[in-house]
Amino acid sequence: MDSTPRRRATRSLRTHVPELAAVAVGELGQGLDNTAFLAGGLVLRVAQGHSVLREAGLLTAIAPHVSVPVPAVRFVDQDAGVLAYPLLPGRPLLGRRGAVSRLARPLGRLLSELHAIDTATVDGLAPLEDTHPGEWLENLDGPPEMLRILRDNVPRPARRRVLAHADLGAEHILESGGAITGVIDWSDAAVTDPALDFARLYRDFGPDFRTQVVNAYGGLPETDDVRERITFFARCAALEDLAYGREHRRSEYTRAAERSLAWLFPSVF
Template sequence: MTDTAAERAVRARRAHAPELVDQPLHRLGHGLDNVAFGSAGLVLRVANGRDVRREAELLKLLAPRLPIPIPVPVFADEAAGVLGYRPLPGRPLLGRAPAPGTAALLGRFLRDLHAVDPAAVDDFLERDDADPAEWLDDLEGPEAYLRVVRSTVPPRSPRRVVAHADLGAEHLLDDGSGVTGVIDWSDAAVTDPALDFARLYRDFGPSFLDETLLAYGGLSDAAPRIEFFARCAALEDLAYGRRTGRREYAEAAQRSFAWLFPL
């Protein structure tokens, strides 16, 4: 019988933080790939798979190089598939408006992240071709929007950088005055830099994207790929929200259609 996520979290806590075994364990949230629990000042993020060691090594390497805090692992339990780290302040920006200056800060964050030498992460990051044509596989949604996506597939980019690759509002923590953390690096890869702008465009719109790119220093020829990946990501979130009952995802995706699909 497969252990539940909570059982795996409890087992990892017992092994790595035995002083907390009598503390309550509460569910913080979940996504497609992870379930997160909290316990007395410790986050226990349980992966669908078990390979958390590589993500832990990535976080340790990146944390001192970035202008926004990211989780710093306390432990990585490969047997249980649990990553433990101290919580960062704030709550996800999903469904909320970002504070002034957020776009510029994220532009500088991405500039520093993408400047990391891919050779430095060879041992713990996979390379992703980010072939736009492959994003059409299993894509679902309203037919009018699918026609737009199918008719605007851009060519693949040869450029590769160290990328978060899932940088949406749900992974940006904010305390009301600004971004306080970037979480969930389980999809990080050496891949097309356009991926790190696509979900920002999806979630916050064209003006936010322009400000982010200005602070980043520009990304020539990336506009068609950013738009394409953003459209696909919006349709994916719409389907996910409807399938799981997570209304916040479906509603955010539907709001983004105003600028992603001006039909």
């Protein structure tokens, strides 16, 4: 396999959609696990280290059950690690605080629908992840006082497992005209702790937004320490984004993470 993501995307496009062979391939964005390109209205997402064939099958299985658009697969090239789908409208919410006020209810509804999917129907498409919350502290970097708070407040593992996006941060939620126009990047989706899907929403949009999402979801169980895990995972995810933004000079991640620390670690401020 050609190791250059752009070349992999270009070659895959020429193979699967030859009518677009002459169209310029421009980079859309890059993360830890994927690099996305755009050619003629087609997103070409090049993966690093995970199965795009599995993700394509998962997207097909999820789409009929949720009220928010997800990528509709145009083609998948497992050998090249390329997943292609028509560009969804809207822009990511990362760094756009003013765009979120009406989105809590549809996101709560989305999570209710997603978590209600029978996990047996995605067997082989979404891995079962049984990670202990304490494992999130491995190699986690950040201010010592915040790391101490995390070490002193490790919640018990979840007893319930659901199909979860597991990386539902602002960068993966598209919005236009006050409506959610898509949720992208399902490469981390797994049958896992439902708290993960609330945690990054809490991290990115704050406690009032989290409460509105939970209410639209139908509430959370009073047992199973789910609220404690939401807070714990949100805190870990904020420190992860802070380190990522600084290391890769991604100021949008750094600013968002720094802003969230005030409500995630109030005793420090």
